[in-house]
Amino acid sequence: MTHTLPQDYYQRLHEIQAVDFVLIELMLYLDTHPDDTDAIKQYNQYAGYSRKLKTKFESKYGPLTWGSPDQTVAYWSWKKSPWPWQV
DSSP states (O other): OOOOOOHHHHHHHHHHHHHHHHHHHHHHHHHHOTTOHHHHHHHHHHHHHHHHHHHHHHHHHOOSSTTOSOOSGGGGGGGGSOOGGGO
16 A cells, blocks of 8 residues: 655655765764864754754654654644655
């Protein structure tokens, strides 16, 4: 059983994955270069951008993870979203 989702869903998800990939690479770099203030600044910018993208995505399509900090009534609607193997 698969769900038909709008192209916007996939575009937003792809952008989140790309930004999170950059964050992982920056974390690995900062493990060996902890005093690189430019890298720290860049990490903080991408971290903020990632949070913004995820907030927009979750407001439209539901939570990305079970540990979402915003556990309102809308949070518990996660079961209505498609499961990873359904997209």
